[in-house]
Amino acid sequence: xxxxxxxxxxxxxxxxxxxxxxxxxxxxxxxxxxxxxxxxxxxxxxxxxxxxxxxxxxxxxxxxxxxxxxxxxxxxxxxxxxxxxxxxxxxxxxxxxxxxxxxxxxxxxxxxxxxxxxxxxxxxxxxxxxxxxxxxxxxxxxxxxxxxxxxxxxxxxxxxxxxxxxxxxxxxxxxxxxxxxxxxxxxxxxxxxxxxxxxxxxxxxxxxxxxxxxxxxxxxxxxxxxxxxxxxxxxxxxxxxxxxxxxxxxxxxxxxxxxxxxxxxxxxxxxxxxxxxxxxxxxxxxxxxxxxxxxxxxxxxxxxxxxxxxxxxxxxxxxxxxxxxxxxxxxxxxxxxxxxxx
Amino acid sequence: xxxxxxxxxxxxxxxxxxxxxxxxxxxxxxxxxxxxxxxxxxxxxxxxxxxxxxxxxxxxxxxxxxxxxxxxxxxxxxxxxxxxxxxxxxxxxxxxxxxxxxxxxxxxxxxxxxxxxxxx
Numbered sequence: 001x002x003x004x005x006x007x008x009x010x011x012x013x014x015x016x017x018x019x020x021x022x023x024x025x026x027x028x029x030x031x032x033x034x035x036x037x038x039x040x041x042x043x044x045x046x047x048x049x050x051x052x053x054x055x056x057x058x059x060x061x062x063x064x065x066x067x068x069x070x071x072x073x074x075x076x077x078x079x080x081x082x083x084x085x086x087x088x089x090x091x092x093x094x095x096x097x098x099x100x101x102x103x104x105x106x107x108x109x110x111x112x113x114x115x116x117x118x119x120x121x122x123x124x125x126x127x128x129x130x131x132x133x134x135x136x137x138x139x140x141x142x143x144x145x146x147x148x149x150x151x152x153x154x155x156x157x158x159x160x161x162x163x164x165x166x167x168x169x170x171x172x173x174x175x176x177x178x179x180x181x182x183x184x185x186x187x188x189x190x191x192x193x194x195x196x197x198x199x200x201x202x203x204x205x206x207x208x209x210x211x212x213x214x215x216x217x218x219x220x221x222x223x224x225x226x227x228x229x230x231x232x233x234x235x236x237x238x239x240x241x242x243x244x245x246x247x248x249x250x251x252x253x254x255x256x257x258x259x260x261x262x263x264x265x266x267x268x269x270x271x272x273x274x275x276x277x278x279x280x281x282x283x284x285x286x287x288x289x290x291x292x293x294x295x296x297x298x299x300x301x302x303x304x305x306x307x308x309x310x311x312x313x314x315x316x317x318x319x320x321x322x323x324x325x326x327x328x329x330x331x332x333x334x335x336x337x338x339x340x341x342x
Numbered sequence: 343x344x345x346x347x348x349x350x351x352x353x354x355x356x357x358x359x360x361x362x363x364x365x366x367x368x369x370x371x372x373x374x375x376x377x378x379x380x381x382x383x384x385x386x387x388x389x390x391x392x393x394x395x396x397x398x399x400x401x402x403x404x405x406x407x408x409x410x411x412x413x414x415x416x417x418x419x420x421x422x423x424x425x426x427x428x429x430x431x432x433x434x435x436x437x438x439x440x441x442x443x444x445x446x447x448x449x450x451x452x453x454x455x456x457x458x459x460x461x462x
Contacts, residue, residue: 068418076422080429084436087429091436129372139369146365149410150358157354319412326410333402337395341372342388 002038006031043300045071046317057316075320079327082290086331089283093338096275097121107235107269110255114267117229122273124280126234127223128194128340133201133208133215137190138340142332144190148183149329151176152322155305159315166308174305177318180325181298187291191284195219210246225281228272237266280339287335290328297321346415357409361402368398 009027013020045057058070065073101109103120112118128134155176158169193199198217206213222230233239233247237259240247249256258264301321304310310318346353371394380387408414413423 064421064424068421072418072422073425076425080425083429084432087433087436094437132373135369135372142365142369143362146358146361149361149406150354153354153410323411326406329410330403330406333399333406337368337399341368341395342392 002031002034002036004031005034042071046314069316071316071320072323075323079323082327085286086283086334089279089286090334090338093279093283096279097123100275103232103235103269103271103273106271108250108253108255110253110258110264112269114265115270117270117272119272119275121276122223122230122232122271123276123339123342124218124223125340125342126232127218127221129342131209133205135340136215137194137199138336141187141190142336144183144186145329145332148180148187149326151179151183152318152325155180156315156318156322159305159310159318160312162312166311169311170305170308173310173318174302177298177302177305181295181302184291184295184298188288188295191288193217195281210243223273223277223280225274225278227277228274230271230273231268232271235269235271238268284335284339287328287331290331294321294325294328297324353409357405361405364398364402364405368395371395371398 006028009024009031012024013028060066060068060070060073100119100121103122104126106112106118106120128138155173158164158172158176161169164172194217196217196219198215198220200214201209201212203213209215218224221232224230233243237249237255240249249259255264255266259266298321301318348356371391376387376390380390383390407426413419413426416422
């Protein structure tokens with residue numbers, strides 16, 4: 001609820017980047033306050049373990065969750081609301097993807113003239129899945145999240161082990177949580193590479209990248225939320241003629257026939273891809289924000305583990321965070337194929 | 343969280359290996375040339391890829407939820423699985439009725455929801 005208040009009031013205050021007045025500023029702080037208070041309560045609950053030797057984990061008493069830890073139930077409720085958030089993003093994506101003609105289809109239809117932008121859907125997968133190099137950051141990220149899901153499980157397992165030395169437990173839990181933290185950082189770093197930075201290729205690989213020395217970022221490719229004049233060499237008849245090994249215009253397409261009879265001059269197709277880029281960035285960005293939130297939690301937990309803060313009696317905190325982290329992985333299981341590969 | 347084994351192997355390691363293999367297949371499916379398969383089935387390569395990705399995503403989803411998130415095998419797994427499935431009805435409505443079935447989709451959306459009218 002706090003996040004919703006914060007986001008809505010922030011959006012109302014800065015509409016399309018322009019300051020709309022001070023009216024909603026207090027609400028921004030109310031949102032932040034609710035989030036901070038919730039985190040404080042959670043942290044206090046986490047700290048209450050073993051401070052004076054006592055263990056205090058309140059249990060639910062009402063149906064249908066009798067005798068289940070309240071924090072565990074709360075975490076599942078939270079995850080269900082998160083599921084609805086991502087479902088909204090997915091259904092938005094499906095609706096637009098199915099409703100707006102694909103840029104490739106529009107290009108082959110010949111219903112465009114160079115210089116005038118046409119609205120079409122350009123899936124990010126067209127750029128990302130275009131070569132092994134382009135797909136590398138996303139693929140590595142997929143493996144990173146799966147490994148991190150496993151390391152958090154291992155952290156919980158060692159935190160709960162009663163038959164090992166306390167120091168061994170401390171080191172194992174710290175290492176596994178630290179590894180999870182590191183993999184989360186890797187994930188966001190590669191996301192930055194993919195979105196904004198791109199990366200250079202060693203010389204011997206240039207020939208496999210059309211002679212280019214770098215893999216461009218989505219930003220450099222012009223795949224932006226305000227791209228109303230997007231161009232790609234796959235939608236350029238001159239480029240296609242020069243590089244028949246990469247692209248071709250199907251002989252049964254309308255564009256091919258029109259170019260043959262001279263009714264279409266060919267050239268570059270300009271595309272308005274704002275909707276496709278927005279659905280991509282909002283969905284993957286929301287997921288990235290969850291990873292960022294996980295990094296904050298993991299930083300605290302790793303430091304706590306390093307000080308020997310986790311014992312078999314209070315390992316549940318790792319379990320509850322683990323649920324969140326697995327959920328982030330679960331969402332990626334769907335985001336990766338549908339937004340990156342397809 | 344009791345220590346669980348399947349065929350003498352640790353369940354969590356087994357799950358981890360399974361997820362890694364499925365992900366590898368996923369990435370390979372995108373890189374592989376599936377044109378001959380698509381042609382033999384009378385469809386596009388992308389459709390084949392989408393089917394492969396969807397089919398692989400389902401067991402991955404279940405493996406993470408059931409094993410890593412303990413929705414299988416724990417004392418409270420039953421009620422928590424029911425809790426996790428509770429939004430499924432709403433998700434079905436959102437995905438099927440909003441995402442898929444609208445015939446005109448973006449072309450019949452109000453102006454403020456269409457490209458070119460965002461004030462960007």
